[in-house]
Amino acid sequence: MPEFAYTARATSGQNESGTVTAANRHEALRTLADRALFPLQLADQKNEALGERLPLTLRRKIKPEVLADTFTQLSDLLENGVPLLDSLRILAAQATEPRLADVLTQVKDQVADGTNLDTALEHFPDVFPNLSVSMVRAGLEGAFLEEALQRVSSFLRKQDALRAQVIGALTYPLILAIGGLGVTLFLVIFVVPMFQGFFDRLERAGTGLPAVTVILLALSHFLLRYGLLVAAGCAGLAVLARKLLGTEAGLDWADRWKLRIPLAGTIFHESAVSRFCRVLGTLLRNGVPILKSLEISSGSSGNRLLSSAITASAEHISTGELLSRPLADSGLIPAPVMAMIRVAEESNSLDDVLVKIADRMDQKIQRRLDVMVRMVEPMMLLLIGGMVMFIIIGILLPVFDLNSTFD
Numbered sequence: 001m002p003e004f005a006y007t008a009r010a011t012s013g014q015n016e017s018g019t020v021t022a023a024n025r026h027e028a029l030r031t032l033a034d035r036a037l038f039p040l041q042l043a044d045q046k047n048e049a050l051g052e053r054l055p056l057t058l059r060r061k062i063k064p065e066v067l068a069d070t071f072t073q074l075s076d077l078l079e080n081g082v083p084l085l086d087s088l089r090i091l092a093a094q095a096t097e098p099r100l101a102d103v104l105t106q107v108k109d110q111v112a113d114g115t116n117l118d119t120a121l122e123h124f125p126d127v128f129p130n131l132s133v134s135m136v137r138a139g140l141e142g143a144f145l146e147e148a149l150q151r152v153s154s155f156l157r158k159q160d161a162l163r164a165q166v167i168g169a170l171t172y173p174l175i176l177a178i179g180g181l182g183v184t185l186f187l188v189i190f191v192v193p194m195f196q197g198f199f200d201r202l203e204r205a206g207t208g209l210p211a212v213t214v215i216l217l218a219l220s221h222f223l224l225r226y227g228l229l230v231a232a233g234c235a236g237l238a239v240l241a242r243k244l245l246g247t248e249a250g251l252d253w254a255d256r257w258k259l260r261i262p263l264a265g266t267i268f269h270e271s272a273v274s275r276f277c278r279v280l281g282t283l284l285r286n287g288v289p290i291l292k293s294l295e296i297s298s299g300s301s302g303n304r305l306l307s308s309a310i311t312a313s314a315e316h317i318s319t320g321e322l323l324s325r326p327l328a329d330s331g332l333i334p335a336p337v338m339a340m341i342r343v344a345e346e347s348n349s350l351d352d353v354l355v356k357i358a359d360r361m362d363q364k365i366q367r368r369l370d371v372m373v374r375m376v377e378p379m380m381l382l383l384i385g386g387m388v389m390f391i392i393i394g395i396l397l398p399v400f401d402l403n404s405t406f407d
Contacts, residue, residue, distance in 0.1 A: 004028040008037035033106050034113075036123050062100050062127055064160035068153040070100065071132070075149035085112055103127050116140060131155060134279055134300035141296060142286030151282070162369070169373040173380040180384030187391045189227070192220040195395055202398055209398055216394030255304045263372050267365055272303040273333060274361040276310065281354030291318060306332050323350070337361075 006028070007017045016037065022028035070091055077087035085108060092104035103124050110120040118137035121128040132152045139148025199209060199217065209217075223230075244250040258268045279300040283293035291314055298310040309330035316326040324342045327333045333341075337357055344353035 006032060006037075008032055010037055033110055033120075033123055062097055064156045064163075066097060066100065067127070067132075068156040068160070070095070070104075071149045071153040071156070075146045075153070078149070079146045084117065100127075117145075129156075130302055131275055131279070131300050134296055135282075137296050138279055138283045138286075138288070138293075141292060142283055142288045144286050148282075162366075166369065166373060170376060173377045176377070176380050176384060180380070180387065184384075184387045184391065185223070187388070188216070188220050189223050192216060192391070192395065193224070199398060210394075212390065212394045213398055216391060252304050259303070259305065263368075263375075267368050267372070268303070269332075270334070270361050270365050270368075272301040272306050273337060274358045274365065276301040276306065277337070277354040277361070278358035281351050281358065284351035284354070290323070294323075306330075 003019050003021050005017075005019050007015060010016055020028050020031050022031055073091060074087055077090065078084065082090070088104055088108035088111065092101050092108060095101035095104060107117070107120040107124075110123070111117055116137075118133055118140055121136060122133045132155070135148045135152045135155075136145070139145035142148075196217070199213065203209060245254050259265045261268070276297055279297040280293050283296060284290065288296070294310055294314040294317070298307045298314070301307055301310070309327070309332050312330070313323060313326035317323060322342075322345050324338060324345055327341065328338050340353055340357055341350070344350040
């Protein structure tokens with residue numbers, strides 16, 4: 001049998017390499033899928049094209065609107081009585097992006113082999129977000145798959161619209177930042193050294209240089225000598241950080257750190273809580289038991305810290321406690337949300353209240369984003385203006401001091 005060399009990504013996000021023996025390429029792909037591995041590269045070792053990449057391994061990500069359309073179409077097909085396998089086959093055949101077509105084909109093959117749809121989707125974390133997998137799992141568990149698929153589509157569209165809004169609002173400040181940094185580096189590296197002779201004459205004449213000028217000269221000398229080393233070091237740190245963030249400990253640290261970022265941390269936190277509340281409320285509304293609902297919804301938050309707290313809460317509930325107590329003890333759920341959950345538990349309306357909480361938090365997140373985006377541009381202008389002003393003062397202040405001496 002042919003032996004295929006592969007490089008694949010595990011569900012943990014880490015890349016793995018090795019070989020797999022299979023009758024053909026299709027069987028090799030299926031074997032990797034059974035191992036919960038997403039193939040990045042696959043080639044027959046006897047084939048000269050050892051580095052040949054699969055169509056699905058294009059680095060270009062599938063557009064969110066394309067993915068949203070796929071979930072909508074799958075929901076429509078299922079609602080009209082088309083079996084799941086046939087629906088997946090139809091979607092794979094009509095997919096305009098080769099990578100999506102290959103992924104859907106593999107999902108179909110796994111489902112045909114007896115794998116649940118949510119598990120098959122989970123094998124492709126680079127394509128299907130955690131929330132979409134959790135919602136599909138919830139739909140299968142509560143027998144409302146078509147509705148769950150529509151909600152996934154709606155979520156992806158909202159996320160894409162929000163992303164486009166943020167990118168559009170940050171484009172101009174980003175251009176300002178890049179331009180300002182370029183101007184600053186040009187002034188420090190090329191313009192400031194032109195005044196070195198003048199500053200040396202002032203020092204020989206006994207006229208001391210202001211502290212601002214001394215700092216500016218030291219910075220200029222440092223960048224001239226070690227600028228390339230600093231750039232190489234930053235690039236190396238970026239590569240190292242990317243590798244470390246691909247580990248379990250790195251992912252835990254990143255999720256914990258994201259919640260502490262000024263302004264943005266609150267948005268990350270509230271988004272995670274909103275996703276959890278929406279999935280949990282949807283599951284409870286469709287009659288899924290609380291323990292099973294918590295198990296499914298724990299992975300929907302998109303934050304490992306909150307997911308761990310939800311899992312711990314499920315363990316407490318199994319002993320007879322109410323949901324509100326362990327969640328409150330975690331300290332990760334905002335106090336107003338906890339107050340609403342307590343009241344909902346007493347009135348036996350937890351499912352409806354959780355969905356309402358998610359709706360209100362989404363509105364609050366939108367307002368916070370609008371405020372944050374509006375603040376970025378003036379803050380960037382102030383920062384760039386401050387850097388340029390520092391350079392100008394550092395150059396001109398000795399001239400002013402010299403004039404005052406002659407006066």
